[in-house]
Amino acid sequence: MRLMRWRSSFCHNCPSTFSRGQIKFLVSYLVIYMFAILYCRWHFYRDPGSFFFDPEEGYRPLYSLKRVEQARSFIRLASNGSIPAPVPHLGDSDDGHDDAEAADVEKTMCIGMATVKRPFRQYVDVSLGSLLADLTPDERANVSVNLLFAHTDPKIHPFFKAPWVPVVVDNVLTYENVGYKLPSVRRLERERRTEEKRLFDYRFLLKSCYELTDAQWIAILDDDVLAQEGWYGRTMQALGKIQSQKKNGNSGRDWLYLRLFYTENFMGWNKEDWRGYLFWSLVAVSVPALGGLFLRRKIPSLQNTLSNPLLAAVSLVCVPAAIILYFLAGRISVQPMRYGVHPTDQFTCCPQGLVFPREIVPRLIHGLGQTVPQTRAVDSAIEEWADGEGLERWALVPSAVQHIGRETYRKETGDPREKFELGGANGLWNFRFELHERGTRG
Missing domain, CATH: 3.90.550.10 (Spore Coat Polysaccharide Biosynthesis Protein SpsA; Chain A)
Known part of the structure; x- marks a missing residue:
């Protein structure tokens, strides 16, 4: 009961579904994500640690x-x-x-x-x-x-x-x-x-x-x-x-x-460093969620924009998808x-x-x-x-x-x-x- 009262006072007018603007945002993210995949295929084929590595082109002796x-x-x-x-x-x-x-x-x-x-x-x-x-x-x-x-x-x-x-x-x-x-x-x-x-x-x-x-x-x-x-x-x-x-x-x-x-x-990505990879991945997932909650509490007018469904979609779907693509791209490509x-x-x-x-x-x-x-x-x-x-x-x-x-x-x-x-x-x-x-x- 106390938890319900806290949620109610914290986000009194938060909608439970996506608005039209939020849907446009998520669709735009999906389009950008698809273009990012194409970019990785076009540019990271010479990285042997990349999911997009192409052996035939990667080993081509250009010089x-x-x-x-x-x-x-x-x-x-x-x-x-x-x-x-x-x-x-x-x-x-x-x-x-x-x-x-x-x-x-x-x-x-x-x-x-x-x-x-x-x-x-x-x-x-x-x-x-x-x-x-x-x-x-x-x-x-x-x-x-x-x-x-x-x-x-x-x-x-x-x-x-x-x-x-x-x-x-x-x-x-x-x-x-x-x-x-x-x-x-x-x-x-x-x-x-x-x-x-x-x-x-x-x-x-x-x-x-x-x-x-x-x-x-x-x-x-x-x-x-x-x-x-x-x-x-x-x-x-x-x-x-x-x-x-x-x-x-x-x-x-x-x-x-x-x-x-x-x-x-x-x-490539060294298994010895998995703790560091996990830590920064959790940070990347947490920042938009905590940041959105903080802004929503400080600026009440953002309650509809930064709704619970949107923050959940960003933190649990969009950011993890970006993290996965980052690792699939290969270490020597992104770093x-x-x-x-x-x-x-x-x-x-x-x-x-x-x-x-x-x-x-x-x-x-x-x-x-x-x-x-x-x-x-x-x-x-x-x-x-x-x-x-x-x-x-x-x-x-x-x-x-x-x-x-x-x-x-x-x-x-x-x-x-x-x-x-x-x-x-x-x-x-x-x-x-x-x-x-x-x-x-x-």
């Missing part, structure tokens, strides 16, 4: 195909002798046993890359071509490229004697020409301990860049990546920004790497990362392209060799060690390199990616990379 041709043109010029070769080349002597005294000096960045013979297509030529094709003479002089033919018998690699290799690579590395004992590596090959060997090669490349150059930055990239035009300038700018933040005292922690590649497949550098200590994947500051490399080499299981995947080992050391990690947004290899990954029958020359490597694909020429700065 990569053109960039591959530019890289191949550069390699053809190198093969024809139209590009001067850098010096020195470790392992170019007649006996194949140059020592490390020919270290490159005054370098800004050392790029380490291990390449293996793939079952079908090789990508290392495209990878190196895309990295070097657009560098200015000064930028090229500041970069040292160390290429490891990661076989105990490097001659089995189809590009080991390719004419372009000594033209584009500063140091051609094999296990033998740097004095590594081959029996242990042969055992890894023979027993097909792939992850352990990849970890071994990763440490090998870190050590080669650290010992053969004085480069401030050491980048380790896979041999199936594609660098976008201007990648070097963007990377150096990002590294400078991180260093500036450190000098200004914005963060007291050491940092491990700048990530040049990431995939949006792991950047895209801004252009620049971002901390990425969680929910990142894959070691296709990482740039390390020189001072952290000795610790990382030791950590990968001593503090993590040797059977772990490289990226898992790095992330586990970084978590244990409390190191920050950063990512360059959008990605500066794309992952284009796929032969080493399982193919799926009927996968739309198979329609394109570049197949997205079974999901390890940066969708925003393909919009490079559209000038999207997110």
